[in-house]
Amino acid sequence: MTLPRLETVKATIEDGIAVVTCDRPPVNAQNRRMREEFIALFDALSDLDEVRVVVLTAAGKYFSAGADIKERADFEETPGYYIGHNRLTREFFYAVSDCSKPVIAAVNGPAFGAGFALMLACDIMFAVEDAYFVMPEIDVGLAGGLKFVADHFGKSRTNAMYLTGRRYPAAELYRLGIIEAALPAEEMWREVMKMAREIASKSPVAVRKIKRAMQVIEEMPTREAYRYEQTVTVDLSHTEDAREAQRAFVEKRQPQFKGR
Known part of the structure; x- marks a missing residue:
């Protein structure tokens, strides 16, 4: 079985480990194409016997700046488009969480909104020590992703995070037990791959x-x-x-x- 043709995402498979890299410069903002490719890719990885664990990371300095706001300009002009957009967005996250293989997030930089939710859709999460996380929806007239946050944080922190749009550093998420580690980039990658190999060795x-x-x-x-x-x-x-x-x-x- 071959992997789907991809433009915004890269994928490699070696020794039972699939490494999926978001690659949509400059900040890996999520557009329709990326969502469609993610769904097709993670569905394929679920079916591939040679894949035992997936590592999700990103190219560049940002893990993901979240949804591509520029793409929303014409939503109101096309009947049904927003409904279809919302359905595709939901399945984008669930393609990751529903993947039959464990997915390890290796967060290489800041994650905003839908980028933060994408990390939270993974099974195990690591981040570089200078990464930070933001739910900025309130500042751009939007809402969404609240349930992903509420599933991981307590009531007060969820509300504060969502109603202020404040930045929370990786060290704080580690302190709260949300992520496995907040480490320098090279050390994080070593720990991610060590865990991936350990999982890949299991039944x-x-x-x-x-x-x-x-x-x-x-x-x-x-x-x-x-x-x-x-x-x-x-x-x-x-x-x-x-x-x-x-x-x-x-x-x-x-x-x-x-x-x-």
Whole structure:
């Protein structure tokens, strides 16, 4: 299976790790083309057996300046366009969060609005130490992305962030436990790839089912969530990978997973 043709995003695959790089100079603002390419790309990565984990980063100095405001100029003139735009925007984020493979954000610089939400759609998040995060919608007459923020921050911080449009440094998100680390660029990349390789070494079927379980149990009461997790454990126990993992543990060797 080949990857879709891309203009605003780059993708490479090596040793089970897909590296996806936003590349729309100068600030990786999100337009219709980028959203369409993201959806097609992440759907493809979900299906590719050779991909076990995805790293999402960006070229240049910005992770993403958010939505391309210039693109909105003609929205009101075309019936139905805004509705279609909103649908595409929603699926842009869910293409990342719904990807069957874990997605690690390697945030290389500032993330504004929809760029911040894009990071929050990932499963694990790292950032360079001089990155900062802003929800500036209130300053440009818009709203959106509030739920992504509210899922990660407490009530007061979510409201303050959204109603003021203030900048929050990566160090503050690390202090709050939102991101894994805020590090110098080279060190961040080393840690990102170390984690990516570690995840890629696990059973692909287990990783896929565990990621799905995390999403399903998010809104469940604890008792029902645990019951669901137990059904996942039962399903996994019948896989070849589970039997191989248990044999390898007993034999004190590295398992050789086949993804089934």
